[in-house]
Amino acid sequence: MATLLIDNAAEVVTLAGPARARVGEELAEPAIVAGASVFVRDGLIEAIGTGSQISDRADAETVRIDAGGMTVAPGFVDAHTHPVFAGWRAAEYELRVMGATYEEIAAAGGGIRNSVRRTRAASDDDLAAIGLRNARVFLEHGTTTIEAKSGYGLSVDDECRLLSVIRRMGIETPLEVSPTLLGAHEIPDEYRDRPDAYVDLVVDEMIPRVAREGLAEGCDVFCESHVFSIDQARRVLVAARAHGLTPRFHADQLTRCGGAELAAEVGAASADHLEQLDDPGIDALVRGDVSAVLLPGSVYHLGLKRYAPARRLIDAGAKVVLATDFNPGSSPVPSMQMVLSLACTQMRMRPCEAFAAATINSAYALGRGDRVGSIEPGKQADLVLFDAPDHRNVPYVFGVNHALVVVKRGVIVADRRP
Numbered sequence: 088m089a090t091l092l093i094d095n096a097a098e099v100v101t102l103a104g105p106a107r108a109r110v111g112e113e114l115a116e117p118a119i120v121a122g123a124s125v126f127v128r129d130g131l132i133e134a135i136g137t138g139s140q141i142s143d144r145a146d147a148e149t150v151r152i153d154a155g156g157m158t159v160a161p162g163f164v165d166a167h168t169h170p171v172f173a174g175w176r177a178a179e180y181e182l183r184v185m186g187a188t189y190e191e192i193a194a195a196g197g198g199i200r201n202s203v204r205r206t207r208a209a210s211d212d213d214l215a216a217i218g219l220r221n222a223r224v225f226l227e228h229g230t231t232t233i234e235a236k237s238g239y240g241l242s243v244d245d246e247c248r249l250l251s252v253i254r255r256m257g258i259e260t261p262l263e264v265s266p267t268l269l270g271a272h273e274i275p276d277e278y279r280d281r282p283d284a285y286v287d288l289v290v291d292e293m294i295p296r297v298a299r300e301g302l303a304e305g306c307d308v309f310c311e312s313h314v315f316s317i318d319q320a321r322r323v324l325v326a327a328r329a330h331g332l333t334p335r336f337h338a339d340q341l342t343r344c345g346g347a348e349l350a351a352e353v354g355a356a357s358a359d360h361l362e363q364l365d366d367p368g369i370d371a372l373v374r375g376d377v378s379a380v381l382l383p384g385s386v387y388h389l390g391l392k393r394y395a396p397a398r399r400l401i402d403a404g405a406k407v408v409l410a411t412d413f414n415p416g417s418s419p420v421p422s423m424q425m426v427l428s429l430a431c432t433q434m435r436m437r438p439c440e441a442f443a444a445a446t447i448n449s450a451y452a453l454g455r456g457d458r459v460g461s462i463e464p465g466k467q468a469d470l471v472l473f474d475a476p477d478h479r480n481v482p483y484v485f486g487v488n489h490a491l492v493v494v495k496r497g498v499i500v501a502d503r504r505p
Contacts (some may be wrong), residue, residue, distance in 0.1 A: 237250050290326040345368075
């Protein structure tokens with residue numbers, strides 16, 4: 088049997104606790120064990136603790152890692168990414184720096200539709216190479232599980248093609264992937280004057296095929312005044328649930344359009360972005376038991392000022408989650424470590440709260456809280472050894488990769504030790 092011993096860590100941030108997402112003051116209870124070791128057998132965590140009761144489990148075949156002076160934490164669970172696309176959008180970035188808005192660039196044919204045109208033109212092999220590369224980058228930065236959205240195909244065949252590439256990411260790399268259909272990401276060029284007809288396509292053809300072929304676990308829609316309306320979004324999410332796909336929702340990002348209320352109405356697992364959220368929206372998320380997935384990387388990259396109201400959400404008892412929103416247009420950041428730093432400095436979350444939001448809460452948002460997101464006996468050994476003496480150093484010293492060793496299911500999958 089394969090065994091692994093991580094010995095003598097400065098801190099083990101276990102996030103042990105109730106078998107559900109952490110809310111309110113629970114977010115500030117990371118269950119840290121100082122000077123601890125973690126023993127892993129056959130990919131699962133067997134024991135955490137101090138002294139010989141842990142280290143004595145090892146034998147001559149055990150892989151040993153000396154974690155002296157380092158922090159050990161669960162692998163990050165990134166609950167919102169767009170990892171498969173062709174081409175970056177640096178030219179649009181420059182336009183925004185010079186004063187153009189996201190909406191102006193989109194209206195001129197840029198934005199998501201720019202990526203769609205380039206992604207449709209790319210070969211399957213090219214897209215697979217991009218997806219596999221991005222999977223490696225996630226792992227190298229300490230992310231061991233992601234939710235991965237399609238959304239750059241916007242036709243039935245192309246969306247299925249992207250979801251097939253996303254599935255390859257989870258098969259051909261150690262990264263665990265939860266695929267989500269985002270066929271309602273934007274209105275494609277050929278349907279520009281017929282948005283309702285495109286919604287018909289998504290509801291009547293795209294969702295049924297994706298569900299029939301088992302290509303996705305969830306279904307998302309981008310609801311904004313210049314993309315899909317509340318009524319159109321409702322149609323998509325109701326159809327998704329009818330076909331066994333978990334509803335997820337880009338809500339209240341650029342405008343307050345009632346997205347939080349719709350997420351609660353349709354029983355969505357999450358409402359994501361939420362920068363324009365107000366108190367009635369917060370109340371709806373709490374009543375509806377909807378995870379609030381906050382994406383500060385996109386606010387930062389777009390040069391905006393209004394971040395999601397993390398403290399108000401926490402105080403209200405909402406299930407707060409952090410994610411990167413990794414994509415080529417509004418948040419090209421694969422590092423959850425950078426997201427933690429933004430959460431602390433811009434949304435006034437404590438480092439321990441940010442860690443919980445990026446691990447155990449995001450795991451429950453993806454329906455995986457029973458096996459990932461915390462360091463507890465019986466769970467998958469998805470672990471990160473941070474070159475940091477204290478978990479607070481990870482967001483505090485920003486702009487660098489603190490992940491020195493990354494373990495997925497008990498196997499070292501990234502190792503930057505000298």
